[in-house]
Every structure is written in C-alpha cells, then in structure tokens.
Amino acid sequence: MNASSPDGPLISLSGVTRTYPVGGSHVHALDGVDLTVRAGEYLSIMGPSGSGKSTLLHVIGLLDRPDTGRYLLDGRDTGTLPDREQAALRLHHIGFVFQFFHLIPRLTAAENVALPLELAGVDAAGAAARVHQALAELGLEDRAGHRPDQLSGGQRQRVAIARATIMQPGILLADEPTGNLDRHSGAEVVELLEELNGRGIALLVVTHDPVIGERARRRIRVEDGTIVSDNGAGS
Ligand SMILES: Nc1ncnc2c1ncn2[C@@H]1O[C@H](COP(=O)(O)OP(=O)(O)O)[C@@H](O)[C@H]1O
Numbered sequence: 001m002n003a004s005s006p007d008g009p010l011i012s013l014s015g016v017t018r019t020y021p022v023g024g025s026h027v028h029a030l031d032g033v034d035l036t037v038r039a040g041e042y043l044s045i046m047g048p049s050g051s052g053k054s055t056l057l058h059v060i061g062l063l064d065r066p067d068t069g070r071y072l073l074d075g076r077d078t079g080t081l082p083d084r085e086q087a088a089l090r091l092h093h094i095g096f097v098f099q100f101f102h103l104i105p106r107l108t109a110a111e112n113v114a115l116p117l118e119l120a121g122v123d124a125a126g127a128a129a130r131v132h133q134a135l136a137e138l139g140l141e142d143r144a145g146h147r148p149d150q151l152s153g154g155q156r157q158r159v160a161i162a163r164a165t166i167m168q169p170g171i172l173l174a175d176e177p178t179g180n181l182d183r184h185s186g187a188e189v190v191e192l193l194e195e196l197n198g199r200g201i202a203l204l205v206v207t208h209d210p211v212i213g214e215r216a217r218r219r220i221r222v223e224d225g226t227i228v229s230d231n232g233a234g235s
C-alpha cells in the first residue's frame, strides 16, 4: 500500500453514513461516524442492539461500503477502489471473526483455514504447511480433519480465528466473538484474540459483555449509528 505512512492511522473514517432502504423509508445504520485507529490498537465497541455496531465492522472490514463519507485504510481511499481491488485489500489486510463462526460446513478445519491462502494463490504445499502451523498454535492439530459439526463451539471459533489470521493481516475484526460460546470457551477466545493483539494486530471487538468490553484499553460506545463516547479519540 504505497500511500501508507508509518505514522498515519491504520483506519480513518470520516463522516461515514450507511442507510438501508426498508419498506418506504430508510434506516440510518451509520449516521456520521468519525473514527481513527492506529496500528496495533485494541478497541471494544459496545452499544444497544441495532445501534450499528455490525454495520460499522462491515464497513471497516470492506464487506460493505459507506453511502457517504470517507474510509482510508492505511492511507488509501477505499471509496475509489473497484470491488476486485477492495476484495484483494480485504484478503491481505483484514481478518473477520463472526458470532456464528461462518465456517464452510462441508470443509474440514484445515480446508477452512486454507481458503484465504487458496484465494491468494499460495501453492498447495506452502499452504498446507502454514495451515498445519496455525492449527498447531491454536492447539487444534488433532482436529485438522474434523468438519465444523464435529467440533465444539470454542474449537469452531478457534478455527475461524486461524482462518482470519492465516494471511497475517494488520486488522482483526470480531463481531460478538463470544456471543455463542459458554463462559469458559468465551474466555479462551478472548485470551487468544488478546494474544494476537499483543503480537501487533489491531483488534476491534464488538461485544455485549461489559466484562469483555472493559478489557480493552480503548472503549467506544455506539448509539443510533454514531459514536457517542470514545475514551481514546485523538490519542
Ligand atoms: N441489510 C440490512 N437491511 C436493512 N436494515 C439493516 C440491514 N442491516 C442492518 N440493518 C439495520 O441497521 C441498523 C443497525 O444494524 P446493525 O449494524 O446490525 O446493529 P448492531 O450490530 O448494533 O445490532 C438496525 O436498525 C438494523 O435493523
């Protein structure tokens, strides 16, 4: 990303809106969001259901585009990128972890983790070695051949985290990553995400759980599609 500068923000949103037409009217899912995130930061995003948290992560994760406003990713204006380039940027720079894992049911854990490498054109032997190492680091080496329905919730989320980080992205976005897990598995997943953050990945976690939300140094609150508090803005 040639527009990047070592001191510039990793993520910079200004005046971002996203409106969904519903029936005859519009839902303002994002209603003027300004947000700057630096490399390696750890943020939690909290707020009522329907306040726009998932939409915000989807925009940051290049899974959705703003209607108005600007999103610079590592200095690069994403609004001007064709879909293909946006997809390539996402593949190399962003990992996404979802509440319901979003693993491909008919693929094994190893095959799920290998998907981004295949998309990136990494050769099969190289991919297999990287997948093996990633699964081993997450304590899943003996589950490599299991399909998602043969794994516990916590194991599924760890596979999803391995898939999200196999390309070594600079940004990891997690939307209610513990929302479908028991307390113990949830705690393991949070520890894992924080360990990844400790190795330098920027971590943005949407959560309903204040105990998880308060672990992040920087905490953001979203209401009605805008950021109503941010204890780290401008720092
Ligand atoms: N695809 C969609 N079509 C229509 N409305 C949507 C869509 N996605 C989200 N919304 C609406 O946008 C608002 C914000 O949704 P969301 O970002 O999912 O909130 P949160 O994650 O905070 O619960 C909600 O009112 C929701 O109903």
Ligand SMILES: [Mg+2]
Pocket: 053, 054, 055, 175
């Ligand atoms: Mg949501």
